[in-house]
Amino acid sequence: MKRLFSIIGACLVSAAATSAHAGEVYGGVMAHGVDTPFTFETNEDGIDLQAGVRSEPIEALAFVGKPSLYAFGSVNTAGDTNFVAAGVSWKIDLGPVYLRPGVGLALHDAPAFRLDPETRIRTDLGSRVLFEPEIAIGLPVSERVSVEASWVHISNARLFNSQQNPGIDMIGVRANLAF
Secondary structure, three states: OHHHHHHHHHHHHHHHHOHHHEEEEEEEEEEEOOOOOOOOOOOOOOEEEEEEEEEOOOHHHHHHOOOEEEEEEEEEOOOOOOEEEEEEEOOEEEOOEEEEEEEEEEEEOOOOOOEOOOOOOEOOOOOOEEEEEEEEEEEEOOOOEEEEEEEEEEEOOOOOOOOOOOOEEEEEEEEEEEO
């Protein structure tokens, strides 16, 4: 766990150091372990505090919609799974709101092997490195500030273990500050 906090700290320090080159920074509060059709029960809960950074849209990638790079850390207040993630996201304007789909990879500190005490079914995440799709719907509040309702998912997509893939979903809000 201390190692992950060191990784999260290094990512956040790096994000702060490069914020002059960033498109925006953001922070959010997420419900952890939300039951959705994409997960199985992991017996985790609590609140996640997330902080991250996004780049400006990458003009050289106009042929795929000018995605932005992102990196963030997520700390669980109940002592459950913490993680860092990085990937690409797209901001799609839809009139007064926007949609922000993204996909990345996450590194987490959950147990490598865990069983549900009642059912004896595995509830670990199957791999230290996970896929991290996410989607948000956002609303600009001012020229530099926006708020988003977001969903973040982490799982191995059954690529590393075809019999098991509980995954974890987080749903919440985040605020963005553009530079």
